[in-house]
Structure formats: C-alpha cells, structure tokens
Amino acid sequence: MEPAILIVNGDPSVRRWIEATVTSAGLQARSFDSAAALLSQVASDNAACAILDVSLPDANGFDLQDELARAGVTVLFLTRERCLTSCVRxxxxxxxxxxxxPCDAGELVRALHYAxxxxxxxxxxxxQxxxxxxxxEQLTPREREVFLLVSSGMLNKQIAEQLDISEVTVQIHRGRVMRKMSTRSFAALVRMADALRLLPQSCVTAWDDQRGPIELAG
Incomplete structure (x- = not known):
C-alpha cells in the first residue's frame, strides 16, 4: 500500500491547498478537519507523515503529535503560528x-520528501x-549467555572458564548463535547485540569505527 500523507487542519481552504500540493508532488493525501476524525479513521501502518496545525478545532496540535508519535507516524507542522516557543517544542x-x-509550495514539497x-x-x-x-528469542538461555560474552569480546577459552564448560561446547553454542542470528560476521554480531541493547557502553564504543547497517540474511 502506498504511504499516505495525513493532513489535519480546521481551515477548509488551507486544507485544500495542502492536499493539492501533496498530490502535485506525486504523494497520496488524506485530509481531516479534526484530530478526532483522523484518529477514528486512520491506521498508522500506511501513514508516511502527518501535516498538523498547532491549533485544531478539537485538540492541541502538540497533543496529537504525541499520539501519532506513539503510533510511529512522522509529524510536520504547517501553521499560521509564528511563535518560536511552539517551534522549539x-x-x-x-x-x-x-x-x-503562508509558504511556498516548493518549500512544503521539499519538507515532505524529507519527512x-x-x-x-x-x-x-x-x-529490523x-x-x-x-x-x-529463538536462542536458548545458554546460547544467550554465549552470545553476550562473544559480543563482549571474550575468547572461547575465557567463555569456557566463565561458564564452566569445554571450549568445544562453546564453539558449538557459538555456531548455533551465528546460525540463528543469521550472520557469519563477528562484527555484525556485535552490532546486533548493540541494537538489542545487550552490551555496556564500553563495549559499544570499542566498535564504533566498524559500525554500519546490520544486514539480516533471509
């Protein structure tokens, strides 16, 4: 389903102008005259961005922003308000x-593409x-222990001593961890542990220069 741009504005003329600008940019637009109308009709799974006014007929735009943020919807404000405090908030x-x-249509389109x-x-x-x-979550408790210790930089011998198991057993668990996490790279395993928030910051910092996108195998 094509991502939609949600428009929430109580002024019909402004709403129509925004909708025309959005569609002219090749994006799908869905317009609403109130916060309640949007929240009662729209699922967030196909919403790419919401264009909100600070003052809505039935709600504060910031409250709606918070509601949409919890649903994972990106928010862009387009408003007649020029208060710096509101902008910062x-x-x-x-x-x-x-x-x-008022703003130029090109300015709105550029902001929309970024959003x-x-x-x-x-x-x-x-x-991801x-x-x-x-x-x-597919890992066994022991495999999770090995995953954490390997990602922390410990050698197989050190892990074996800490867990009171043989190095061969560590190697078996390590292989299962790599297979279940769908990676063959130690560096990728460290990044995965970081993304899962398993590692202390000291371990993460040591690998900062090698970090990149995590590639998940099929």
Whole structure:
C-alpha cells in the first residue's frame, strides 16, 4: 500500500491547498478537519507523515503529535503560528519541520520528501529491530549467555572458564548463535547485540569505527 500523507487542519481552504500540493508532488493525501476524525479513521501502518496545525478545532496540535508519535507516524507542522516557543517544542518532540504559513509550495514539497524519507527509514529500523528481537528469542538461555560474552569480546577459552564448560561446547553454542542470528560476521554480531541493547557502553564504543547497517540474511 502506498504511504499516505495525513493532513489535519480546521481551515477548509488551507486544507485544500495542502492536499493539492501533496498530490502535485506525486504523494497520496488524506485530509481531516479534526484530530478526532483522523484518529477514528486512520491506521498508522500506511501513514508516511502527518501535516498538523498547532491549533485544531478539537485538540492541541502538540497533543496529537504525541499520539501519532506513539503510533510511529512522522509529524510536520504547517501553521499560521509564528511563535518560536511552539517551534522549539515541536522539534524537541520529534517534528521533522515547523513551517509558517503562508509558504511556498516548493518549500512544503521539499519538507515532505524529507519527512517521507525519515518515515521510511524509521519504519525500516522498527522492522529490523523486531526481526532481531524475534531471532534473539529463538536462542536458548545458554546460547544467550554465549552470545553476550562473544559480543563482549571474550575468547572461547575465557567463555569456557566463565561458564564452566569445554571450549568445544562453546564453539558449538557459538555456531548455533551465528546460525540463528543469521550472520557469519563477528562484527555484525556485535552490532546486533548493540541494537538489542545487550552490551555496556564500553563495549559499544570499542566498535564504533566498524559500525554500519546490520544486514539480516533471509
């Protein structure tokens, strides 16, 4: 399903202009005249971004921003309000931009394309995190211990001594961990442990110069 741009604005003329600008940029637009209308009709699974006004007929735009953030929807503010405090509040809460009306259509389109890229990246991160967690949960308690110790930089001999098992057994568990986590790379295993928040910061810092995107095998 094509990602949608959600438009929430109580002014019909502004809403129509935003919708026309969104569709002219080749994006799907869905318009709502209130926060309640959006929340009652829209599932967030295909929402790339929401364009909100600070003042809505039935809600504060910042409250709606918080609600959408919990659903994983990226927010962009487009408003007649020019208050610096409101701008700072929106950005601190995660808004990708805060644009004051009137504005040029090109400015809105550029902000939208950036917001969509951010939304797709965030969605990919959430999906990857979910996949990693699913694979980690397939590990046995002993395999999880070995995973953590290997990712912390310990040698097989050290792990064997700490767990009071043989090195051969460590190697077997290590192989199973690599297979279940779908990786052949030690560095990738460290990044996975980092993404799962299993490692202390000291271990993560030691690998910062080797970090990159985690590639999950099929």
């Amino acid at each position: 929106a950005i601190k809460a995660g808004a990708v931009d805060f644009i004051s009306l 969509v890229r951010q939304a797709l990246w965030s969605r990919a991160q959430r999906e 995190s979910s996949e990693l967690r699913s694979r980690y």
